[in-house]
Amino acid sequence: WEYAARAGAATTFWYGDAIEELDRFAWYRDNAGDRPHGVGRRGASGFGLYDMMGNLFEWTLENHGGYTTSPRRGDGLRHEPVGGGFRVVRGGGWGFAADGARSAFRYVDHPGARHGALGFRPVVR
Template sequence: MPQPSQVDDGVRDLVAVPGGHVELADRRTETRWRVAVAPFLLGRVPVTQAQYRQVLGASPSMSDGADLPVETVSWFDAVRFCNALSVAEGHEPAYVVDGEDVTAVEGALGYRLPREAEWEHACRAGTTTPRYGDLDEIAWYADNAGGHVHPVATRAPNAWGLHDMLGNVWEWCVERYDPVVYGEYRVLRGGGWSDPEWSCRAGVRRRSHPTFAIEDLGFRVARSRAVDRGQPSS
């Protein structure tokens, strides 16, 4: 499998994630499905409070620290950040936002939230086990976090150089979880600093309303490559 590389891309430190396939699974419905993932770019770490302030002028986080992941951010907050960062760096925004009506822009190469399959493919980094390493070494979670969020990149990365894919803060993905049953609820991945070991696994899926915001919920940004134009909005 091709190996990723670091990309110097403005505000964000991005990793070029190679394409491949990933099998997603939903414990609630006991279903599995295989998804092809095109090469794309993903933030090496979750968006930090310093980066969020640089783009939007203020941080909504409950904790305070430049190198801490921004948290207490809704899905809508994350989308607005992606668009603002795209504009700041001269990229076409990935979304059209009209209040709570968000539409993906076909072919836009600006910053966006990762698709769920992209997130899991990047998290696993070629592994097939629930985690890409010993949990105490790779993640801040309930047993070692001391009841609070921690600076990004202070745990070991996966094989592709991505930090905090498990633990520290949950991360928003772009898709709806199950529109028929849950309407607008969006996918959450990765587990957070207050979660038990069970929740911090590559395949765990959770969901919440796009207005939901709490102190262990953040996000990281993605960008499509020129060979991967376009993104579904659901």
């Protein structure tokens, strides 16, 4: 997920480090008006992806935990932690502060959680 969100950049956001420019690229607490917005209304990343920052958190397959275990061969996912139940959500949401839209930001939710700031992104290989 983070590779796609960064779009080849090594900066805080795929467009650079300036948080002052975030309004052009993401919906978050300061500009969303307490609601989610339609897809593709902010600029696309260098990979042509929309809405990787802000608007809705996105489910990932990653279990919540530290980066202390090695990835599994071929998939980049960490080994299942003992007793792990929470999953990582990424991207930030319309009700979160601007720093939640950072490419590296991780948040957690229970797999059964359902709310208006959480979604998923289908990916086709």
